[in-house]
Amino acid sequence: MIAALESVEVDYPRGRALGPFSLAIEAGEIVALVGPSGCGKSTAMRLLAGLEAPSRGDVTRMPERGETAVVFQAPTLAPWLSARANAALPLELAGTRRALALTRADRALARVGLAGAETARPAQLSGGMAMRVSLARALVTEPKLLLLDEPFAALDEITRRALADDVLNLWADTRPAIAFVTHNVEEAVYMATRVVVMTRGPGRIAGEIAVAGPLPRPPGFRTTGVFRHHVEAVSHLLADGMVA
């Protein structure tokens, strides 16, 4: 087990945001969190990242500092830094020597297909490229737990699909545990080994579906019966969760 939430509840001044909610992320698995807007998906991610503490319940996190990485909905890059310096930031904050940090940042950028764009500033990159820099920054510390909070929500469909395949290919290298939030049922089924469906807020678990099939996905996976079947099952759970 990499990280676990046990019967956590999160209360904000305006009311309960999440829970009671339990979720354990196992090593090497890819968990998709799906649910209606405002169900507390992002709150669950912040709990898993250790960025927020629950009002009640327990959070267990195995990774040490620097072994958890987060990719946000927006690329969240520092505009004044080059792609390389942005990707090197986590290492530099941890006190890694600058030269080494930059070398490893270049390697991370190459892994996400951005070799040659090291000196570009975020303003010079397309939305998809900026997201890749964000991904490189997350990968540069070789995290054990990678958290993606609606990472592709702002991108067009083609870029989205390309990035989904890229994330799966990157996952295949080192097999970190991944938890990601999405609104998109097809994306959840395509990328995850397990889809967790949440109810309307404050979110509880409406159900879970284990997704079969090889990872990374072979071409044409989206047209297979298995894929369609899982998408339908998740959609049903989502619909049930809306009325629950």
Add this chain to the structure above:
Amino acid sequence: MTRLARALAPFVLIALLMAAWEVACRALAVPVYFLPPPSAVAQALAGDWAGLLRSAWNTLSMALVALLVASLLAQALALVVALSPILERAVRPLAVVLQVTPVVAIAPLVLIWAGLDHAGRAIVGLAAVVAFFPIFSGAVTGLKATDPDLERLFDLYGASPLQRLVRLRLPSAVPYLLEGHKVAAGLAVIGAVVAEFVAGSGGAQGLAWRILEAGNRLQTAKMFAALVVLGLLGALLHAVLEAAERVGLRWWRGR
């Protein structure tokens, strides 16, 4: 054609207005002390351009010194305030009161403190007071205008307060600082001119002093000449600062 027309449009308007002004002055036989025609203003400009330039430099240099002083003070204080929320709460109301107090109103006081023999110091001081606030509030806003997700990222990797300041908050403040300096420079000139008026002919010999002097002698064309130089100075400063902001932003975000 349209580009040329667009570039020429303001000059054409100015020429038309001046022509109308000239014709009106002559046709209505307006006394020269009341409203001199543009030709008289041009004569006044040509007759004393060296003196006017000297005065312009006088005003400008005092405004620039004031800008420098204001910039250093405002940024230092903003840094202290941004690092301590309680201090910010303490300083804010005071800063607002000082900011909304018209500079003319405190000018006589500053003149007394600077010493009547040191009108230059008083002018620099007053111009610095007006130039202080845009830089100060820009810096305070900028230091707090960090992307919340970037803040979370710094939390995630356990950044120290110093790392957060140097690697996140200071760079985030740069666009706000550029904007603040642009506004402050314009205000510094206004502050210098106002202070010169209050100081009178005490010692400073800037453009405002020229306007006062010429006014006292009813040399209205000379007043206009000094006004024209002041207007050009303002426009020039504005253009330089716009360019500086553009260059600064391009450096900051790489395009």
